[in-house]
Amino acid sequence: MPDQLIPTSAVLGAWVATGLTLFIYSFLYKDNPLFKLGEHLYVGVSIGYSVVLVWYTVFFRLLWEPLMKDIAAHPAALGTYEPVIPALLGLLILTQFFPRLSWLSRIAFAFIVGFGSGVAIPRTVSSYILKQIEDTVTPLITMSANGLSMGVDLASPQSGINTIILLIGVVSVLFYFFFSVEHTGPGMVTARTGIYFLMIAFGAAFGYTVMSRMSLLIGRFRDLITFAGAEYGYATPVLLLVTVLSLAAWELATRRKTGGE
Amino acid sequence: MKGSLKDLARRMIAIDRRIIFLLIACATLLPLLNPFGLPIKVSPEVKAVYDYMEALPERSVFLLSFDFDPSSKPELEPQAVALLRHAFRKNLRVIVMTHWITGTGLADGVVSQVAAETGKTRGKDYVFLGWAPGGYALIISMGQDLYKAFPSDYSKTPTLGMPVLEGVRNLRDVNYMVSLAAGGAGIEMWYVFGKDKYRFEMAGGSTGVIAPGLYPFLRSGQINGLIGGLQGAAEYETLIGRKGMAVAGMDAQSATHFVIIILVVLCNVFYFVLRGDKGKKA
Amino acid sequence: MILAPLFFFLLLIGGPAFAGPPTSPEGFRVLDTPNDAGKSLSLVWKAAPSDSKDRTVQVWVAKSPPAAFQKVAEFPSNTRYVRTGDFPWWAQPAGKGDHYLKLPSSPAFPITDGKPYAVKLLIREGAQDVWSEAAEGVSAPNYFNTAQVNNLVFVLAFTGVLLGSIAAARRNPHVYLRRIAGLDAVEEAIGRSTEMGRPILYLTGSGGMSDVSTIAATVILGQVAKKVAHYETTLKVPHRDPIVMAVCREIVKEAYVEAGRPDAFKEDINFFITDDQFSYTAAVDGIMLREKPAANFFMGSYFAESLLLTETGASTGAIQIAGTDSDHQLPFFVTTCDYTLIGEELYAASAYLSREPVLVGTLRGQDFSKAFIMGVMVIGTALATVGVMLQTDAFNYFLDLFRDFK
């Protein structure tokens, strides 16, 4: 492969990215100034980024541009000025900063929360309750040319046996979250079943999450490996050394300080 | 002899966790530097997404929503790349957007890169709409009128009249939709406020953290397929026959999983050694 | 069972002879598509025994009064039936087994509301074809989606149950609620902190004041604060949301007054750190490592920070009690904390401890509804199975009530 020249900005970027990555990883040793520096930079950059995007997307593209266009087209029409209503409501939210006027923000909150609650109710019932009941309530047996049969293949999620297991699981877990009766007698058996189901699901989720977190680590390590190359000026090894040395210096300094007290 | 065993167990169980950190770092690093390439098995839930895409006729409208930000990039970017490669290869019209403000730059980068490598042009074969606020409210408004929800795309080109959006008025004209989600504003929101009402077929791609919670929706057919985490991405890469970042990462994934499993087994061995001890004292 | 192969046999032998020339469809009607926003018509006609894949149906439409008819659809005559599950029994556009076709407005043939349209069917088999009578229909937008009436009834019934149980709880807030295991540990944890002379750390999660879990967390905080005031232990509550902090300050103050120790209350029990996830986590971890609280409480909703918090807490040897409805984080709380209130147990705990009528009533109302849903699932599965055995649709009168229709 011929040597491809990497632009200076990318090399510089590699150094910055590597440095910041290592600063954050220094938290694994313990909380330290390098980590705090990286962390505050992170918060700062993401806030700055959001401000810029909100400005261009909300105020410019959704509010200002359509409004100006409509005003130019039909300055007299009432509908033209309609985007002013949400803008006013939005301004009401900002009264939060002025304690004497902050009650005004309640009007805006009432608007948002009222709309959100109203919109959510029928949709939640439809997608999260009725649809879920519908899929749980299925016949355990099927009718085919050979007559009635019940699927016992565990590997097929829709088989009769799995339908029964699913039903037992859903009902016993729901029962575990039932607070009006004591868990004794048959209730206890059901609730215990529910707990076992819960624990299996939590275990599975834990296993799945391990995968997720490890992927993130793999992604970061891959970048570090790329940036360790000669074309990036050996950013990773150099900065790793710098980080370790600074940590050691910091550790020494704090020890001396606490030792002196 | 027995006492020393218990001593060892006691010491091992209270081991400095930084040693574990080091083990994990090695288990990740070594396979990345020296991959061993194990075969990838494809699950039915990933196959379902692939099959549906495969069956779509040319120039169908495919909407891909990047509902994540850089914090989940290593998991979801490979999924996005694989899906986009597949869509472009099938000559679908691709619409890309994001609900997460901090994911905007990432989404833009991924789409431009994949489009460039497959020779697709912005505005004709695909469009990146960018980010808009509102979450579920944005989906409702896209369901009624796409051009009101996104008057212009990310590069400030007006969306109305774009060749890629020809004949697309709203979400009802979308043939297939995939939400790549890392959390709250994602797959479930797209189902409840989008698919449920505007009747397009959809699937989900998610991080490993939220994937288990999406299985009930998969069962009930609310989503027709699910790509879960890096393994899901690796499966999709295998299906389209272009191994990429995900397949390359799976060896490291295998190694770290086994380190953790060995740690768990060891921890239980030490625990049982110590437990016998307590039993005697009681 | 014996009949089936026989029938098949007959079809095979007698198929062509049976079919004969295509006949005009019976009972052909055009109606406004029910339960929609308009701009669409529905066609209904009776199924014929001679329908087959070789016989096709063409749909021809014209603006009335008859302009030229134009073809808009074509399909085999043994498709487009009303199937079980498409429509609930209370909103069937046609009888079961009839043909049903929805004809939406399209660029090729736009349909306008309020205008009459004439529709004809052309049945064709081989070279022979026959026209149906023309039928007329008018499309209109509807004001109510009758197919979703079960959803509305569910919402109204739930509202009724909820209001009823809240009213009942107002009369008697001490209705029976089962004991929740994790709650016994609360007292123990506070006692231990007192003995060791170390503080108690209480987190209310990352949610705002409109989260159910945050509300529950603040209610439980009130009860914990009461006991803390009683034992004269130190309490620390770091916050991520200024509004939640303001609410908690009031709650803790009230708790101290109720415990008879208003003098011990300090404003800085509740303090704000930052709203950023990881800065907050790092700061709380710092507090754990420096001040070594004897008990950590994690109530409310959490995200990825959960493990960073509980792992650090565990390394300091504190008793850890968690309660959250963030199901994706529950595995970590369950594995790293001594006690965990799982999901709704968090809401229940707040009702149990405070005996606030609205909370107790809500919990009871949800229990009633949950019992109802459990019953529906068990009975429904049984009926659906029996339905398959007896080959009857009679049970759909019950089952359709709990399906999600559009």
Next chain:
Amino acid sequence: MIFLKRQLPLAITFVMGVAFALQYYIPHPVSEEAITKVSDWMKIISGFALVLGIASVFHVHAVKIRRQAPGWGYSGVLFAAIVTTMAVGFWSGGESKADGGQTAFGWLYDYTMVPLQGTMFSILAFFIASAAYRAFRARSPEASVLLVSAVVVMMGRVPLGQTLLPGMQISIGQFIFKIPGAWDITQWLMNVLNSAVRRAILIGVSMGSVGLSLKIILGKERSYLGGGKDQ
């Protein structure tokens, strides 16, 4: 005044809530138009709400710097980062790409934001390993079940586990026995057992959230208005 401060917000919540709950059942175009319009408004209002969040961070750190509270230097770093990003962003016109090349804004995003955010979360990889080592002990039957299911899924989700524990078929005479591998068990765990639990939790939590929404609309739950006091 008390009307404006307490009654009016409650009335607005009630009217908005009832109207948009009923909207769902009304297919008429007028109702569709109403929800679209208000959704468009919500997008603009949520833009302002973001300003609120951003401003409160500004406020917190400004106070820290003014009081020179411990670690105020980091607040200075944070401010510098915000201001720099904003300046670069506005200078680049909010674009991360221009004329095929990367703008300074795009550079800042790619080389600071992306690695910082990704690294922050990847730290969890280490913590999850140490949590597994410390906490996964077969203390009780429940803990054992959790442990076993976690280990099985960890095996089944990676190629190494799938290779080491493949499924097998043994035929004895005419009977064929299938021995499931780690992958098959994982599929079954996820599709059946996990689905059952998630579905139950989903139904329970949904009833909780519908209950809360109803209480908010009916004015029985007011904490979202902030504080208990009418000032």
